[in-house]
Amino acid sequence: MKLHINLNNTFVEVTCLLYVLLFVYASVSKILDFESFQVQLGQSPLLSIYAGWMSWLVISLEILISILLLFPKTRGIGLWASFNLMVMFTVYIFIILHYSSFVPCSCGGILEKMTWQMHLAFNIVFVLLALIAIIFKKETGTIFKCHKSAGIAVSAFLSIATVVVLYINSESEMHYNNPFTRRYIKTSIHYVASKDLKFNSYYFAGYSGSKIYFGNSVAPLSMLSIDTAFQKFEKIRIDFKDEGIPFKYVRIYIRGKYFYLGDGTVPRMFRGSTSSWKIDLEFKGIPSFTSAAIIDSTSFVFRNNTGENGSNIIGIYNADDSIKVKYSPYLLKKQIDGIFDTDGSLQYDEKSKKIIYAYFYRNEFLTADKNANLINTDHTIDTTTKANIKVAKLKGGDQRKMAAPPMMVNAGFSAYDNCLFMRSKIRGFYENEDLWENGGEVIDVYNLKKRSYVLSIPIFGSHNGRFKEFMVTGTHLYLIFGNTLMIYKFQNTLKKEIDNL
Template sequence: MILVIGFGFLAVYLLMLNANSGEKNNAFVRKIKDPKLKVLHMFEFPDKTFEFSPGSGSKIKLNRYADKLNLYEIDYGLTKLDTIVIRYPILFNSKAVNIYKDIFQSTVLCTNLYGDILKSSGTQSEVLKLTSFTFDRFKAISPHTIIARGRYPHGKNDNRSITKISITDSVKLEKEYVLPNLANGIFANEGHLYYDRENARVFYMYYYRGEFLSLDTNLNLLYKSKTIDTVLTADITTKVKTDVKENKRVIMQTKPPKVVNAFITADKNQIYIRSRLKADNDTELKFADNSVIDTYDSTTGKYRNSFYLPRYRGIKVSDFQVKGDTLLAIYGKYLVKYSMDEH
């Protein structure tokens, strides 16, 4: 049996923030536009472990790594942070290292790597079990359906899939979109899963090669799109090590992978991707002082233009969302709301 070991979610997260990708010549150029960003409001979180949660509504939904059990929300004026307390029945293993959470309308959905699935709406909660399939991050597309980033054994390696799972009286795997079987399997296919609720589109962006996918909610592929960079394959090397104690062979990465694109979000008819690569027309100073956001047409996947998102108090952005003429960005423990010209 071969166990596949990566650097873990937290390591990948930190790598995306800190990797040095400022090569002098990457053989592509950007079409830079100025979104005329203006700071409207700022809120200081109690720590640096917050990220946006996909939940929509009258308030901004947030996850917090320092509190794996609950969700958070804040008003769009950034005045008051509230905790959305989630009560876990005894059948759900809340001591799991990672608990993945999302909220759709008034329904909260939580999962862990033990296959526990919690569906909670108001005073009613139920726990279901899925033991035949492993997945981690997911997005709720309805109160009863999720799209998840799956993991399954493939030969001597593991691989990734995007999977539709229905959660009613039982749990059912509705459909699976299998990512390409590459030499470094699960490592080469690591990526960011995003659901565009407004347009009912699923996006999957690879971290280590310049490509993203667009699928409908039945996981039919709408298109594959190449990002503006020239990276076609993931720069990943692995080795097999024997774990004598566990009597297993373990596949490990021999060095941290090079991040090409860090994360993806969408609004209206546009996709926003934070690139980690310097274009030939990005000056060293501009690239060092800003994060570069590349935009694409969400219908076709074609590149449109790019803009610079500046540091805030010396910190580069760790997560962001766009809502019309508003951009929300997290910099460490600071949440900043900008006005911007629509792109």
């Protein structure tokens, strides 16, 4: 009997020592590389929202439990706390492996070399060690002295329930009430190919069928196309005699079987077939516009500055309507001057039949139907609710200019069937500084139907030139760096998100 008791005591002491070594090593590793630890928690599918205080709590608990395990009088409490904490860690890993949409990076130190499956097995072993030690230990004051089995069951249940509640709440907060914590998933896109466009004046004109089209800001009548197999480039020349029209800013748009040539400064808008690349129609009664997006073969949405006091305003042009031009004066919301503060990007998504407008200098975008009736006003996950700009009035107030460089928030977007890809210029919480210091940017993805944030895609700086613009289709992400086209394919989580829209 005495030998049995001694063996039990030895097992308890060895288990306590192992836990002390584990927790001290883990906490010291986290402290020495605390920023990376916070970043890892920020990318966790369970703890993203709580990364700030949770990082300190985990370290504090590991140190506190280690101290409790060192002294005989507090060893019992330390074992129970070790059991509870390790059950939480184990459930956390189990949820990541079986219920999370992605698997984040592992812990630091030696444990980082383990796979998540190995880490799960490692944690289960330590849970069993703590469980056996609790059973072997002779209790002197714990409330579970006579009811250890009940205590173990209750402790395990509470630990599991805590992690599950954290997971459910964190996912909800992450997608619908995000306080600017991004989620990066390594398997969201996969590099496919890159193509040299030869010149840095190309921009995305659109896509139709199996081809991507590029306009040229320097040579407006010269275009390029590439097939979706990324093998065949084709040079295109638009057949158009401008008859001396004083064009200043010509833009080409592709929509279905038609192409459109427009310049809002003239203003003029023409249409032709992509089968012949010849202009065969001019739309009459076109108002001036600073940006435009094609809705269908006879209508487009535009923005100009003919609103009150020269403010920006959204309008619809419809060649088939008796009243060709209709404005929506209350769609854009003024904050400062109605001009610079409402500046932004305009697109029409053919799949969802929605007009989308995203402000440049605040975390806000809106969706409207094809008649410019507001559907929703939503926000990006950053916290810039008001445009951070300074406007100076010149020549007695007749002219206005930026008095200081503005803080760009949303630098453009691309939409596909209720999936919005927003180019962000603002660094989020718990993000690595290297991405931003080296000229990187981020594309945040939103589900317009659910009105939720999905994930983020880091765009690293390229030796091929600065990041100019991008476009998405149902399967691929296209980016232009200088004169280089970069092509990526959607993978796993992102593909599922698009497919389920």
